[in-house]
Amino acid sequence: MRDPLSKTIVTIQPSGIRKFFDIVSEMKDAISLGVGEPDFDTPWHIRDEGIYSLEKGRTFYTSNSGLKELRMEIAKFLHRRYGLEYDFNKEMMITVGGSEAIDIAMRAMLDPGDEVLIPQPSYVSYYPCCILANGTPVIIELKAENEFRLKPEELEAAITPKTKLLVLPYPNNPTGAVMEKSDLEAIAEIIKKHDLYVLSDEIYSELTYTDNHVSIASLPEMKERTIVINGFSKSHAMTGWRLGYACGPEIIIKQMLKIHQYVIMCAPTTSQYAAIDAMKNGDEDVQKMREEYNGRRRYLLHRFKEMGLECFEPFGAFYMFPCIKEFGMTSEEFATALLNAKKVAVVPGTAFGDCGEGFLRVSYAYSLEDLKVALGRIEEFITELREKKDSTKTK
Structure with missing residues (x-):
């Protein structure tokens, strides 16, 4: 029989995140710190609005770009929070999560041979989405000594005449790194110099723990x-509602919308009605969740310091990225051994790119009680590893 599969799709590896999630789901008394999903329920007033929309029979298709009222509220939110100005009719569309927006943005912008700069470690979807859009991914390896920020010299060195698009994944999954305004200003000059475009994934923008998040689109000549x-999903604990959005130049949004029309039609109607209330009345909920995450963040930093486990201080998202190079194990080996020995699941850093080797992603989107138990088990594990290492040296 003829091979039924696309050669392109066969080359793409499954997500390294899901592997450990699937294992831990079958393991009794295991604690997972591996999935990037808020442990909070969607705030009740948002759920109630979704329920009300169903009770009123609002089960129809919306316009392809999404409910007008939702787009209007998002435009107000972006202006209020980040100083961004978008025409909700021409420069915005509602998508099935941020993931769809990443996919269709690349498909709308890339021709075969166009190079896409992808800083890593970073979210697992950028690389395969680039491949599926016939682009050529070019990896920029970020460094722990720079707190995993993208430096101007790293960007400049990666650019070729074929470079078209830079993925800017901040606040960052998996490292928790952020880019401050001065960092963005430095790379913006290089972007303009080489006439590049930017895909700025700001899904964790509301989960920053110092100053407010700064969008590169707010800088001069960058919108x-x-x-x-x-x-x-992350800001309002609405992962299962599958709702995101994209904002950008009308010429690009128009083509993204064309793809969306043919493969999706529209984002879930119930979710859109719920999101209107999230935009109108959800700021206080987000603040409370952010404060809770920040408390957990500080707790993990304190515990890793107590353990002597090297970890830079992340100021965004809800992840830590501790270094485990001292143990002479790969990230995959360490994560597997930890799971088998202590029933704690974390994600190997290599799930987010080869330069994640020697690191682990630890999510603190879990209750403080679970975090305390899990960190106690991790401490036991690394203490045993160090004792074993010391005893080998003395022999």
Whole structure:
């Protein structure tokens, strides 16, 4: 029989995140710190609005770009929070999560041979989405000594005449790194110099723990070069509602909308009605969740310091990225051994790119009680590893 499979799709590896999630789901008394999903329920007033929309029979298709009222509220939110100005009719569309927005943005912008700069470690979807859009991914390896920020010299060195798009994944999954305004200003000059475009994934923008998040689209002459990706999954604990949005130049959004029309039609109607209330009345909920995450963040930093486990201080998202190079194990070996020995699941850093080797992603989107138990088990594990290492040296 003829091979039924696409040669392109066969080359793409499954997500390294899901592997450990699937294992731990079958393991009794295991604690997972591996999945990037808020442990909070969607705030009740948001759920109630979704329920009300169903009771009123609002089960129809919306316009392809999404409910007008939702787009209007998102425009108000972006202006209020980040100083961004978008025409909700021409420069915005509602998507099925931020993931769809990433996919269709690349498909709308890339021709075969166009190079896409992808800083890593970073979210697992950028690389395969680039491949599926016939682009050529070019990896920029970020460094722990720079707190995993993208430096101007790293960007400049990666650019070729074929470079078209830079993925800017901040606040960052898996490292928790952020880019401050001065960092963005430095790379913006290089972007303009080389006439590049930016896909700025800002899904964790509301989960920053110092100053407010700064979008590169807010800088001079950058709005017309930037597609901003955002959504409701992380900020409003709405992962299962599958709702995101993209904002950018009309010429790009128009083509993204064309793809969306043919493969999706529209984002879930019930979710869109719920999201209207999230935009109108959800700021206080987000603040409370952010404060809770920040408390957990500080706790993990304190515990890792007590253990002597090297970890830079992340100021965004809800992840830690501790270094485990001292143990002479690969990230995969360490994570597997930890799971088998202590029933704690974390994600190997290599799930987010080869330069994640020697690191682990630890999510603190879990209750403080679970975190305390899990960190106690991790401490036992690394203490045993160090004792074993010391005893080998003395022999």
